[in-house]
Amino acid sequence: MSLKVFLIENNQGGTRLFAEQLKDSFLWVYKLDFAETLIAAAEVLHQKTFCIILLDIDMHDENLKMIPVVILATSRAEEDIVKSYKHHANCYISKPLDLNQFMKVVKSIEDFRFSIVKLSSKT
Amino acid sequence: MSSVDFIKILLVEDNEGDIRLAREALTGSKVRNELQVIKDGQEALDYLFQNGEYEKSSRPDLILLDLNLPKINGKEVLKKIKANEDLKRIPIIILTTSSSHDDIIETYSNYANSFITKPLDWEQFINVIKSIEDFWLTIVKLPDKSLDN
Numbered sequence: 001m002s003l004k005v006f007l008i009e010n011n012q013g014g015t016r017l018f019a020e021q022l023k024d025s026f027l028w029v030y031k032l033d034f035a036e037t038l039i040a041a042a043e044v045l046h047q048k049t050f051c052i053i054l055l056d057i058d059m060h061d062e063n064l065k066m067i068p069v070v071i072l073a074t075s076r077a078e079e080d081i082v083k084s085y086k087h088h089a090n091c092y093i094s095k096p097l098d099l100n101q102f103m104k105v106v107k108s109i110e111d112f113r114f115s116i117v118k119l120s121s122k123t
Numbered sequence: 124m125s126s127v128d129f130i131k132i133l134l135v136e137d138n139e140g141d142i143r144l145a146r147e148a149l150t151g152s153k154v155r156n157e158l159q160v161i162k163d164g165q166e167a168l169d170y171l172f173q174n175g176e177y178e179k180s181s182r183p184d185l186i187l188l189d190l191n192l193p194k195i196n197g198k199e200v201l202k203k204i205k206a207n208e209d210l211k212r213i214p215i216i217i218l219t220t221s222s223s224h225d226d227i228i229e230t231y232s233n234y235a236n237s238f239i240t241k242p243l244d245w246e247q248f249i250n251v252i253k254s255i256e257d258f259w260l261t262i263v264k265l266p267d268k269s270l271d272n
Binding site for chain 1: 211212237259263265267
């Protein structure tokens with residue numbers, strides 16, 4: 001069973017690059033969906049459920065409460081980290097600076113969430 | 124994270140065997156850490172809210188919380204922590220014998236950061252603690268403890 005991942009990311013600067021590379025490399029391992037705005041994301045969430053949502057920091061939303069939210073952000077600023085936890089993100093990961101690190105992080109999330117952690121999805 | 128070079132972990136757990144295993148698993152960690160163990164829910168809240176003898180206690184960076192605790196159960200402890208403006212930022216990992224769907228839903232609804240069912244096998248238990256260490260201590264950014272933010 002592959003991990004259903006939803007990546008919600010603004011298409012600003014070079015950040016979209018990760019989304020494209022992730023899609024190309026990992027489509028066969030993860031079931032990956034993308035959205036660039038919360039409105040688009042809400043439509044997708046209406047139709048599908050996911051194991052993990054990777055969410056760009058400024059897009060956090062109360063309606064995502066029941067699905068683990070991993071904030072994946074370029075910011076390393078303390079106030080952004082604290083803000084995310086205060087808004088009940090499950091955890092915060094700084095976006096790695098290169099693709100190899102990024103893959104390592106995604107694999108860690110998969111290992112941790114998939115094999116150890118119980119998710120509250122309805123199956 | 125602040126410039127302190129070790130991570131404080133609070134383990135709220137009353138089972139002596141599990142406490143011993145957790146200590147063992149965390150002792151060999153590549154990340155320097157200090158484990159504080161508290162064995163009942165009331166005392167855990169006293170510690171976190173700095174009541175009485177815990178007036179000068181320092182805040183943990185990460186909390187591992189069992190659900191079946193004497194005096195005040197884990198779910199109540201979770202709610203109280205996540206309702207507090209200063210404490211709610213601290214990641215809480217529920218570590219429990221339960222695998223009940225209702226417990227999973229209820230704890231995530233109350234903002235638990237993760238839910239893990241304790242394996243019965245001791246080697247697996249140690250592996251779980253090491254996984255927690257790998258993920259939460261090396262990959263994840265933990266929030267700063269100072270109250271400036």
